[in-house]
Amino acid sequence: MSDAGTMIREVLQANGRLPVSALSLRDDDDLYQNGLSSHASVNVMLALENAFDVEFPDVLLRRDTFKSVAAIREALESLGAEVESN
Amino acid sequence: MTSATQDFRLALIEAGLLVPGSATGVFHRSFTFEKVVRGIESYVSAAGSDVPRRQLMCSTLLDSSVLAKSDYVISFPNLIGVLTSFTRSEKDLPELVDRVESGGDWSEMMSPNGLALGGAACHHIYPSLAGCEVPRDGLLYEVQAACHRHEPSDDPARMQSFSMREFVFVGPEEGAIAHRELWLKRGTDLLEGLGLSLEIVPANDPFFGRAGKLMVASQREKAAKFELVAAITSEKPGAISSGNYHGVHFGEAFGISTSGGDVAHSSCFAFGLERITLALFHRHGLEVGAWPSQVRASLNLDV
Numbered sequence: 001m002s003d004a005g006t007m008i009r010e011v012l013q014a015n016g017r018l019p020v021s022a023l024s025l026r027d028d029d030d031l032y033q034n035g036l037s038s039h040a041s042v043n044v045m046l047a048l049e050n051a052f053d054v055e056f057p058d059v060l061l062r063r064d065t066f067k068s069v070a071a072i073r074e075a076l077e078s079l080g081a082e083v084e085s086n
Numbered sequence: 087m088t089s090a091t092q093d094f095r096l097a098l099i100e101a102g103l104l105v106p107g108s109a110t111g112v113f114h115r116s117f118t119f120e121k122v123v124r125g126i127e128s129y130v131s132a133a134g135s136d137v138p139r140r141q142l143m144c145s146t147l148l149d150s151s152v153l154a155k156s157d158y159v160i161s162f163p164n165l166i167g168v169l170t171s172f173t174r175s176e177k178d179l180p181e182l183v184d185r186v187e188s189g190g191d192w193s194e195m196m197s198p199n200g201l202a203l204g205g206a207a208c209h210h211i212y213p214s215l216a217g218c219e220v221p222r223d224g225l226l227y228e229v230q231a232a233c234h235r236h237e238p239s240d241d242p243a244r245m246q247s248f249s250m251r252e253f254v255f256v257g258p259e260e261g262a263i264a265h266r267e268l269w270l271k272r273g274t275d276l277l278e279g280l281g282l283s284l285e286i287v288p289a290n291d292p293f294f295g296r297a298g299k300l301m302v303a304s305q306r307e308k309a310a311k312f313e314l315v316a317a318i319t320s321e322k323p324g325a326i327s328s329g330n331y332h333g334v335h336f337g338e339a340f341g342i343s344t345s346g347g348d349v350a351h352s353s354c355f356a357f358g359l360e361r362i363t364l365a366l367f368h369r370h371g372l373e374v375g376a377w378p379s380q381v382r383a384s385l386n387l388d389v
Contacts, residue, residue, distance in 0.1 A: 037335065038304040039157040042297040061299040063307045 004052075004083040008072050011051050012036075015043040027070040032063070041066045048072065052081040087241050090320035094368060095242055101372040110238040111246035115360070118374060122363045125385025127230070127251055130357050133276055134228055134253050144210035144231035150202040152213045155339045158205060161293050161301060165235045167203040170196035203234035207250040208354045212336040215256060215350075222345040224257015226265075230359075237292075243318040245360055252356040256337070258344050262351035263331055269355030270312055270329040277327065280381050282316045282365055289313045289328055308333075318365045326361040330354050 005027065012022035016031070017040040025034065036044070044066060049055055054076060056065070065075045077083045087095075098104045105114040115123070131141075150168050153159050158166060172182065172195065185192040204210055207229045215225070230251045237244055255265035270286065277284055289311035293301040305311055311330040315323035330353060336342065337350035344350050370377040374387055382388055 037338075038301055038308075039160060039335075041304065042160070042300055045300055046297065056296075058296075058299055061296065061303055063300075063304045066300075 004073055004076065004081075005069060007051055008048070008069050008076075011047045012044060012069070015047040016040050017043075025069060027073075028068050031067055031069075036066070038063075048076070052076050052079075052083075054079040054081045087239065088320050088322065091241050091243075091322075094319045095240060097372060098242060098364075098367065103367065103372065104242055109246070110240060111244060113242055113245050113247075119363060121387060122366060122374065122385060123249070123359045125387055126357065126359055126362055128386060129280075129384055130251055130273075130276055131228060133272060137226060139226040139228045139253070142210075142227065142229045144204070144207055144229050146203055146232045146234070148202045148204045148209060149213070150198065150200055152209065153202050153205075156209060156212065156336060157339070158209070161291075161298070162205070162235075164294050165205060165237060165292070167234045167236050168198050169201040169203070171199040173197045173199065204231050205233055205235050206354075207231035207233065207252040207356065208254045208352075211254050211256070212340045212342065212352070215342045216340040217342075219343045219345055220257050220350055222258075224255055224261040224344070224350075227254040227256075228252070229254060241319055242364055243324050243361055248361070249359045250356050251359060252354050254352065254354040256342060256350050256352045258346070258348070259351045262353040266312075266329045266331045266353040266355060270314075273327050273329065273355055273357065274314060277314060277316070277362065280362075280366060280384060281369055281378060282326070282362075283369075284314050284316050284326075285323060286312050287315055289325070289330070316365045317368055318361050319368060324361065325358065326365050327355065327357050330356075 009022045009025060012018065016022055016036050019035045045056060056075070060075050064071060066072055073083055099106065103116050103119045107114055153166055170193070174195065178195065182192055182195050185195065210231060211227055211229060230249060232247060232249050234247055236246065238246060253269055255262050274284055274286065288306045288309065290302060291305065291311070311328060313325035314327040316326050318324045318326060332352045334349040334351055336352045342350040370381060
């Protein structure tokens, strides 16, 4: 099984409609500055829920939750998803 | 609907200003009501006449692909309206006739015909600029359209068919931000000039579902859209105008660029004409002749 960082990047690559390759993003790169739109962030959120079998509660439905790979990993960890640090 | 809204609705109907239409949320407006609407149109148009702009009365109809391109389908699937027609062959006609005559569901036999009802006046502008490069200083539009949003309610503040006059900017980022700021201030002054008490609040658009919660949070955190709220059909304030900076959302969706080759930014300021009219009746009473003379003069109601 691939690590969480890779899985998150793959979700971003498939759903984020980013003008850059999500696979080359660093953990702290700002996804919005790299072209993640609000609408695409919705697709990313739903795809993350599928990939990690979690549901983001209302309190996490904020722009900041999806601002970077690191922020997404932190949110997933807080939901008890199986996320190993790499 | 609160009892205050219910009372005001009945008063509007008794005064003949509104006549309930054949479906929930559909209202016919008296010519007196429309005279106020025309007055508001001219009043806000004059305020925007300091600079050249393209003025358009837009069609109500859009190609339904526009709704998908602009992400409106994803954001508000419950609010959109697409049109259907009978596109089958004649051999299916007997079944259609049968269903109509027996009171059955004939609408099942209709298919989407490619057209949709516009949900905002400015939505007609972006597709018209698809693939275009706008001039260095951007383009300014003053547009109006009859709009539809599917949110059936007896509250006249939530008509399913309503009209919107908008000032729209497409061009460089600074211009788009400045346009929204200018019109938030100007719109507030104009509406306060009609005796309305307003507040400017971050918008709370009814995006659909849980995904919608993220969209609203994002919209608020980016401070993208503001609404001017006032008492419309009760003391509970509702939006009568809004100023929205879209960033590159429409520029990207429709391939609109600036003369420098960047993706164009856009912003708009919208006047909800029926809601403003209702707010005026709520504020000044149902007898237009008894409105403050300055308001009557501003809206040219004495001729």
